[in-house]
Every structure is written in C-alpha cells, then in structure tokens.
Amino acid sequence: MKVFELITVLALAAMPAAAELPIADIPPGHTKTFLVIHPHHDDHSWDYGQAGLITKLVDAGWTGYYIRVSNDEKDGPHGYPHDDMVNLFEAREATENLGITDVISLNWRNDYMDAMPINEIRAQLILLIRKFRPGLVTSYLPWGHYDRNPDHRKVATAVGEAVWLASFANVHPEHRKLGLRPYRVPNKFYSQRFDYGKGYEPNVIVELSESNVRRKARSYWVHRNVRLSGSTGRRMRALLKEQGLEIPELEGLSDIEAHARMQEWSMYDAARKVGRENGVEYGEMFSRLGEWHPWPGLKDYLESNAVDQ
C-alpha cells in the first residue's frame, strides 16, 4: 500500500461515523387511524415514500386512508383523461396491497397547483382530519428545500397548515353543524428527498422488516402505467448480455416481469441503504413532529408530569 493510500485509509478510519438516528416506535395510537396525504398516486412507494411505515401501522391494527390531492393527469403515456383513470385505479390496487382501507381523491389538477388557493386545498384536508381524527398523518415535509415538483411543495404546505389549524374551533366553524369537532393531530411523520439539501433534517428512522419492504416493493411497480415497461426490461437484459453478464433470477421471466423484479430490488436497496446507515437491516427516514411540538417550552414538563387518569 502506498503511503498516501495508507494515510487516506487511516484518516477515513479516524473520521467519526455519521450519527445513527433514533428508531421511532409506532405511537401509542389512542385513535388508531392514520392519513397518508400526497399529491400523487405513487408518492407512497418510492425511495422516499412511506409505504414501510404504512404497512407497520396496518400490522399494528391501524386503519389508513390515502388522500390523493391531484388527478395525476400528467403522469403516464396516454394523455389526460386516460391517465387520470388508470392512475387512480392503480393507486387503489397499490395502497390496498399496503393495507390501506380507501383512497380519497381530491382531483385537483396535476402540476397546476401553484395557481390554486392554498386555503381551498387546506379546507378539504381540515374537513377530512376532523372526520377521521387520525392519530398520525404522514406526508411530504412542509419545510423541505429544493423539491422541484410543484405539487409536492403545494400539498406539503397545505398539510402543514391543515394539521395546525384543524384544532381551532374558529377555523371552519361550519363543521360543527356536521358534528365534526376540532382535532389536533398528535403525530406527524414527514418525508422528503433527504439528499435535497439542508432543509431536510430527518430525526428518526422507522425500522422495517422484510415483509414491510416486500409489500412496499410490490406497491412500487403496481403503478404499471408509470413504473413498468417491457422495453426497459428488454434493454437492461440486452445491456447485461453485451457485457457477458446475466442475472439468474430474471431467467424465464418476460421483459415486463423482469422490469418489475428489478424495480422491487431498487426498493430493497433503498430500504437497505437507510438501514445500513442506521444500524438496522431496513428502514425509512422521517422528520417526526410529536405530540407537544407546538410548545417547545412545555414539552419536557408535559412529558414528565402528565399522568394516567
């Protein structure tokens, strides 16, 4: 080994490892209902989606609802009306695979959300929060930086405002006419591309089992309209062949089945990477805002002094 290589190795060995994030438990769940609020049909299951958390909650007896804010008309090869319908259908199949009870689609126009008054989107979310009274809401991070997708930014802000305001009786007082009382969401698990700059500051990981990852991996490619293509499977196999390589697991599969398998592996890799960095096998990262987040000066006191009735 050359001297500079030795120095490099020693220097790397001396560097402190990145601190592992604490593992978040599933919250006690006095109301075992959760909402997943996302702009798009497929935001729950990708590298930075929450499908692992969703399956953990379902396994723990929670009931989940997926609120799709946009109509997904831009996503897919078929054009406006066809893609709307296919993407909603596949969202139902993918979230059902995760154990979600229902998909509620708000149908705002995909990728045109900047022109929409945030108060209108927020109003719908406040109504649904008061209806379902979720013990947990998961969505994109309202304070995230550098997210290029305008729907992600808009919906994250609307979610941030909705969970804040749903607890005030003077916000949409008309809801009382329906018997819907104000409600404060105690647990928020926000996610975003954590490689997108300083704004994303995850503070917990959720440890996943192989079963959690398996369901997430399937829900990823179930969005066939945007995630599967026979030509990609064919091209990947051709590339491997050119280099004299083959993947035995892909033998006997059609091109589209091969692509689905590779998509699943990418989900395993993403979960494994988060797990490896945090001392577990598989994981997802989140910014978790807990029960007493709005009162930083009271948080310690409340946690220490609240007692069972």
Add this chain to the structure above:
Amino acid sequence: MNFLKQRMTTTLLVASLLLVFGSSPAAAADKKVVLVITADASDYILAAGGTIAKMLDAGAEGYLVRVTNDDKDSWDLTPEETARRTREESEQAAKILGFKEVESLGYRAGELGGVSPTELRDRILFYIRLYKPAVLFIPNPYAEYVEVLDRFYVGQAAEDARRAASLSNYQPPFAVVGLETHVTPELYYYAQPFDPRRREAESTATFVPQPKALDIASTFDKKLRAAQALKTINHSTAMRIKDRLESTDRRLPLLDEINEESVNRLVEINIHKLAEIAAKDTEHSQAEEFHYAGVEYQIPSKYLQ
C-alpha cells in the same frame, strides 16, 4: 499605490456607513426606534420579548405591528369575541414591554396563505418608512418546523419590505405623502426554538445574518408578565393541552382546575424553559436567540477586511 487607494476607499466606505447608521444600536434617528413585526400576539413575546424590553428600557421608542387579529386562538369563543379580547390583551402586553404604540392590521389568523405577498409587504413597508426604525424585529421565515405558517408569510413579507423600503421605486405614492425611503441598519430574525438547526449560520459572515444569543435576565419578569397578559391565548393553550390529555386518558395535575393561577403557572413554566433553551451553551442564564444582521451586514466582507 493601488493597494493604498483601495484601503482608503474601504475605510471611507466603512466610515460613511457607520456615520449613517451609527456605531451603536442607537442610530439613524434622534431617538432610537425599534419596530417589531409579528404575525400574532404571542410569537414575538415568546421569542424576543426580553430583548425588546431591554432596548425599550434603555430609552428606545417601540412600535409593534401585529399582522393578524388572532381570531382563531381561543376556547369556546366566537372569532369576533376572540379578536376583540386578544386585541386588548396584546395591547396590554405591549404596554408591559414598553411599546409606545401597537398597530393591528386585522388580517384573519391562519388565512395569510391567501393574501397577496405584495399587499402584505407594502403594508409593512408603510410602517418602516413611517417610523424609520434603527432596529427591526421580524419572524424568521427560514426557521424550519414552525407550525404556525402565518409566521412564515409575515417573515417573508417583512424581509422583503425592509429592502423595498430603502428603494424609491417601490411605492412612489408614499414619497408623495412624505414617506421617504429608509434603510433599517439592524435586523433581528426571531423564532421560538423549533428548528434543530437554528444555531447554524446559513453561510459565512458576509451578507448573511448570523446566530446570536442575548442575555434577558434583567427583563425576564417583564417578558413573563407580558406573556401572562395574553389571557385568551393562554387559556386556549391550557384547554387544548387538557383536551388532548383527557382524550388519551391522561391528566396534568396543574390543569385539573383551569383558572388564572394555573394558566399563569403554565405560562411561567413555558417562559422559563424557553429562556433556558436559548441560554444553553452560552454565558447567560436566561437568553433569547436570533439570527442577526447588523450594520456590517450592509458592507460586503471584502471591504471589511
């Protein structure tokens, strides 16, 4: 020769800026004016009340611009009654801190996301040109995890207003009625400690505001009394905490009976803890923390060297 010329130019530039803004926090006017912009009645007190009270105790003249009417933050009160009570209480709190005047702009709380940012900016710009502050306090729009997003909208508009107030091509009609351009030399961005990275500078000390912790031991009691004056908001906080605990089969002995005494005690615990959080790892026992841009913020670092 060029080097000497450059040094002389730099010295003259720094000297002239210091002459304009003064070398102390006092400065641009005969009497130092402190202008505080807040989204709601409580935020500026919880995050910056001690520091503001200290400046006002030292002889500065204070003006508060409260952007929303706080009509949402109550328990079992109509929006109208909430807004009325909170206006009175916020004026009482501001008086305790030593403010000379409070301007309430009356926007409905929680609805600022639907207000034109330019409209909001120009409302604030008006007060900057009117009062010509030496010091401006604004909510930090870059603070992460501040759930009350009104604070973000107001912080963004106020930051924009500070810049626009100094440029004559913004709001030319204001000049017609005697509101001349104004540069505010000192700027404090405030926020309660939600952001885990709040103590990190955004960048090096060039034009970028830097983290700063200030001692508030001498004005802590004023800050506490001002916070306690917000009876409607404090009662709402206590009720919402109690409601949450009861809905999860828990209780907080302090809030078994909610009355003025128990609510004031809750506020006291909150204020003490906030001061302790800000003082952590500083030389102070009770503090507030800011991102601060002072006179040097106006001068490019290459000229300061």
